[in-house]
Amino acid sequence: MREYLRVSQDRSGTQRSPNEQHEDMLSAAGRKGWAVHPKPYRDPNRSASRYATKAREGFNELLSDLESGSFDADLLGIWESSRGSRRTGEWIDLIELCAERGVKIWVQTHDRVYDPKNARDRRSLREDASDSEYESDKTSERMLRAMRANAESGRPHGKTIYGYRRVYDERSRMLIEVVEHPEQAAVVREAAVRVLEGDSFYAVAKDFNERGIEPRRPAPKRQNVGWTPAAVKQMLTMPAYAGLRQHQGEILEDVEAVWEPLIEPEVWRKLQDVMSSRGGKRGNNWPASHLLGGIARCGVCGAKMRTGKQNAGSVRHDKESGEKLKRETYITYVCSGTPGKTGFHVAMKKEHLDLLVTEVVLARLSRPDFLARIGQHDGSVDAARAQLLDEIREHREWLEKVREKASEERNLTVLFDQERRINPLIEAAQRKLESVAATDPMIGQLAGAEDVEARWNELDLLTQRRVIGLIVEPRVHRIGRGWNGRKGINRDRVEFAWK
CATH class of the missing domain: 3.40.50.1390 (Resolvase, N-terminal catalytic domain)
Known part of the structure; x- marks a missing residue:
């Protein structure tokens, strides 16, 4: 079994x-x-x-x-x-x-x-x-x-937002009010002011970590994880800090939240403009030279992995002169670590991770059902999704009307008959919806190739990186028990988060 x-x-x-x-x-x-x-x-x-x-x-x-x-x-x-x-x-x-x-x-x-x-x-x-x-x-x-x-009443839903705390009735456990958190609210305001004044997300994260400020989402089981640039940016994009209620990605302009803003709405909107204007100005146009740099992530803190050099073997000396010989090195993928904190969490030999990820991705692309599962790129994908969603909704609305009618007339025969007819239609539409996906044309070409590996080897490095980035996020974890000192590829260290 x-x-x-x-x-x-x-x-x-x-x-x-x-x-x-x-x-x-x-x-x-x-x-x-x-x-x-x-x-x-x-x-x-x-x-x-x-x-x-x-x-x-x-x-x-x-x-x-x-x-x-x-x-x-x-x-x-x-x-x-x-x-x-x-x-x-x-x-x-x-x-x-x-x-x-x-x-x-x-x-x-x-x-x-x-x-x-x-x-x-x-x-x-x-x-x-x-x-x-x-x-x-x-x-x-x-x-x-x-x-x-x-959302329509301006009340919170889900987890308490960083910077606020909720006050509940001791008996009924009903929410009474949402108020500022005595320490966290100041952190949100400081981050907003500093970014508006020109500080980078990295600089803010580094300073918060050096000052020992607890991160928004502490992870007690992980080590050395604190504020990151992405966490600072994500925090400052939240409409809740401007006292705005959001529902399904849309800000409800005519709804007044039950909590007071930590950042004035006008200031928050200016902050969004400032942050969005930074998007294309940072970074560089240098060509990538490694397959998984910036794609693979640390399995401990989630940071992107960069490349670095590692010494190979022990120090050796020339037999005649006794001079120290230059040590051989190899390239590794290394966790970028947390801003303001020393050290990193994981590292893995570049050739091992490249080989393992390539092997798994090619096996995935070679599956007979790959295209059926991921769908092919098509300009009408969004329209197809909308049509299928409408079809499913209409079927369910019809069944709900039948249920109400059957309940009024105390006649379940019609209900059972309609459920028998309509449920298969809902299931069929749902299966189609799950298979429809907007996908890069190169993925379709690869998956449809007679020899996927041969076609892959014809691609340049940038295209290979694009394909990997679209379908999977490799996560490298720490070396497990029994692997210290052993050579070879440790496959158990790598987790594949398929997209």
Whole structure:
């Protein structure tokens, strides 16, 4: 048996973490006499609904291994059906792949093994996926209604914004007011004034770090992470600091927020003009000389990685003269570190990271379903997206009207009939929507080439960098246990965040 372990964010503490799922399944497998594969597929803190914003690397690897025949087991174990997927179309793809490869599916909470080749089992699995997707849709709709209501009333939604604190009623826990944070508000104002006066984001971040000011989003599990230029800029672009309420990316001009601005609206708008005017003036036109410089990121702090030189081997001396010989060097990708703080977090030999990333990207581009998943560049992509979204919305609005009518007449027959007819149309439109993507033409050419590797080798360095930057963000983590002193490529250090 090989496991797929997933959990979304667990703020309530009631969900089962991947490790807990693993322990439960390992124990049950032991009682049943099943051998468990040593390498489960994992997706911690990953949603499986259509509203997810992060790719599920573990699930994609699972599908890829099933397609290539390298799954290396005859049983797929999941803790419950919703852990697999909350998208009906995606779940059906998994079922079909398992059926083709002769892989059965064990759902631990059901304590049952399903055979995808069996029509009744296949129907049960599909129904579970449909139910999970429906629950996901209901949750999303409730959240959207709450967000919309809060926006229209000028009330906050989500996490407390840096620079403010919320005051709640001790009994009801209802929000009373949003007030300035005694220390953080001054930091926001200072950053705004300094940028308006010409300071760079880097200079502000460096000064804040040297003064020991806690960053907006402290990460206690990470080391040496503080303010970064990107964090300063992102903070100052937030309309909330001007007392403006934003909803779905749009500033609601006719809505008055319930909190006082830290930056006057006129000053904040001037600040946006100043920051946007800097965009094209900084940087240079030097040609890139390394494949992943500025593309790969540190897995600890998220900073871009630059190139640097590293000494190879120990110091040697000339046998005759005794003079110290010049040491050989090699190029590495190094974390840029945090402004105002010494040191960096990770480094990896350039040739190792280049080779690994190229190998994985080419394997991804060579997949038969790559174009179907990412879509091809087309001038009408935005129109196609809008049309599909309208189609889905119209179908759902129709079903809602049918539900209301059925409730009034106490007649569920019509409702069931319409759901049977309309839900497949919604699913089909959703699958099309997921496959439509505005993509660089070069990616389409590469994926459609007979020999992807040969076509890749024909590209110049800048084009290769562009392709990699469009489809993946490699993240380099620290050396794991057992690798100190070892040579060769440590594949476990590199995480691939697919776009």
